[in-house]
Amino acid sequence: MSHPAARPLKGCPSPALKGLATVPGDKSISHRSLILGGMALGETWITGLLEAEDVLNTANAVRAFGASVVRQGPGAWKVSGTGVGGWRRPEDVLDFGNAGTGSRLMMGAMATTPVSAVFTGDASLRKRPMKRVLEPLTLFGTEYEAQPGGLMPLTVKGAVQAMPVTYHVPMASAQVKSAMLLAALNAPGTSRISQTTLTRDHTERMLKAFGANITVGPAEDGGEVISITGEAELKGIKIAVPRDPSSAAFPLVAALIVPGSEVTLTDVMLNPRRTGLFDTLKEMGADLEIRNAHDAGGEMVGDLVVRASQLKGIEVPPARVSDMIDEFPILSVAAAFAEGKTVMRGLEELRVKESDRLAAIIAGLRANGVTVEELPDGLIVHGMGVGGVPGGGSVVTHLDHRIAMSFLVMGFAAKSAVMVDDAAMIATSFPVFESLMKDLGAVFEAA
Structure with a gap:
């Protein structure tokens, strides 16, 4: 771009x-609305979406994976999803521009579906660390090839036979946590993602609204553990951002x-x-x-x-x-x-x-x-x-x-x-x- x-x-x-x-x-909610709408069955109606470059790049990526993403009017969008695990291989490179959140969350969303995709972005995004997301995703069976240091452009290969995981997020990063939760949606069984520092919880709240089986409880270290059941069936909802x-x-x-x-x-x-x-x-x-x-x-x-x-x-x-x-x-x-x-x-x-x-x-x-x-x-x-x-x-x-x-x-x-x-x-x-x-x-x- x-x-x-x-x-x-x-x-x-x-x-x-x-x-x-x-x-x-809100940018965080806008990205997540499009991604979860693309993973759900049925239609997700979004009002108040942030129509900024970062979010529009996420919309394009969700579309590239096979969901229908249509702008109805200012801030009003309709997403018709494929169901969890229903994404197809994008025909072209996914260019996320400057969107760190969009790119990292999409890596998680596709990580347990057996398709591959190439991720890139602008000069700024190509300098940002992606290994912090890519490495934990390999626990599900996902593979990746990146530039030295785990940088974009990079290719993610979704797991052919995904496995549930138990993972502690070592840094205060809602993006890493959210990528792991999205990946867990298509892994059979229950995955447990824990964090010591409590980061923004939009993904957890929205997953619950879409019908995921997700629970959040206290951890022994004073943080929290999020349990999520895979092979989930998400259903489209209405979202006012x-x-x-x-x-x-x-x-x-x-x-x-x-x-x-x-x-x-x-x-x-x-x-x-x-x-x-x-x-x-x-x-x-x-x-x-x-x-x-x-x-x-x-x-x-x-x-x-x-x-x-x-x-x-x-x-x-x-x-x-x-x-x-x-x-x-x-x-x-x-x-x-x-x-x-x-x-x-x-x-x-x-x-x-x-x-x-x-x-x-x-x-x-x-x-x-x-x-x-x-x-x-x-x-x-x-x-x-x-x-x-x-x-x-x-x-x-x-x-x-x-x-x-x-x-x-x-x-x-x-x-x-x-x-x-x-x-x-x-x-x-x-x-x-x-x-x-x-x-x-x-x-x-x-x-």
């Missing part, structure tokens, strides 16, 4: 942000740091394993209120009302990291406008995201006059208070959408505009980011 040419962009000092905004559908808390993080922090702002973000998912950023910002003194909380299809959603606040630095509890792993770039920007030091540890996973996200955060902060100490597993940001961040720097995004959005947000509240070297990649997760922020009053300038 060819990406558009680099598009430098500046986030400029902005007036108070005001208004109501609805961020796109809640709004993405990771996307909501950007207008939310913008409203906190631009003086005089008040913004309401509607129908945001409040799954307790995804709200670590909201909890952290509240501890830092954010005026953040949740209204109208209610259940929508097994996930809690609600409206976030956020007002400009004087934040104070804190030490983020390492136990919270897995609940907010994608939000550390924007939290680091919030920390720059806080009073005092914000300490973040336990961020090793950030070294293997779309970029070495930890290095990119530190370089971006320093380029804009913020003092930051690098730790082996994190960073300490020395806050400069409201209006205290100089800005004026240029940030290298390394094709990372969250780095791009975070530093554009910094520009709205800094003394001088902040430039990112490429805003084109924002389309992978939040295609309406610029228009949504402009509607609230934010100022951008082509660089």
Whole structure:
């Protein structure tokens, strides 16, 4: 897939942000809706799907395996699945663009069906570690051939006679856990997948909704064990995708740091394993209120009302990291406008995201006059208070959408505009980011 040419962009000092905004559908739920719909019997009707590049690449891959995936209208999609184990061999290479979640989950979904497929992606995805998913999948009988270091392009050969497995996920990764659960669907008997750190549980919730026999219980080490029965028969369902808390993080922090702002973000998912950023910002003194909380299809959603606040630095509890792993770039920007030091540890996973996200955060902060100490597993940001961040720097995004959005947000509240070297990649997760922020009053300038 060819990406558009680099598009430098500046986030400029902005007036108070005001208004109501609805961020796109949740990316994690969108990927899983398409994949499980493709593995189910009958029709799955999805509303509120995130129509960003990453998710559309997953839709194309599900289609390539033989399911019918049809867009009915904005955010409305119908998937007619093949049943578990019914996927056929794709005729062409599967190109996932920048979609780490889509590619890893699809490896799991096909791993116990006796077909083979070739996986590739953009320059960023081809650098990301896939062995962490591929190696445990071999326990089912799956085989693979990858580039040195377990990188894409790679070929996955699904197990001819799949076996159930017992596996402990060694790192805090919902993607590895989810790939194993999807693979277990077509392995006879019961597979048991355990984790010490509790990661986002969208796959478990959705598998239950589709009719899988799945139970979650406590493990002796304080983690949990997920048991799932294979040769499952999933049945198509209706899914209303809640709004993405990771996307909501950007207008939310913008409203906190631009003086005089008040913004309401509607129908945001409040799954307790995804709200670590909201909890952290509240501890830092954010005026953040949740209204109208209610259940929508097994996930809690609600409206976030956020007002400009004087934040104070804190030490983020390492136990919270897995609940907010994608939000550390924007939290680091919030920390720059806080009073005092914000300490973040336990961020090793950030070294293997779309970029070495930890290095990119530190370089971006320093380029804009913020003092930051690098730790082996994190960073300490020395806050400069409201209006205290100089800005004026240029940030290298390394094709990372969250780095791009975070530093554009910094520009709205800094003394001088902040430039990112490429805003084109924002389309992978939040295609309406610029228009949504402009509607609230934010100022951008082509660089």
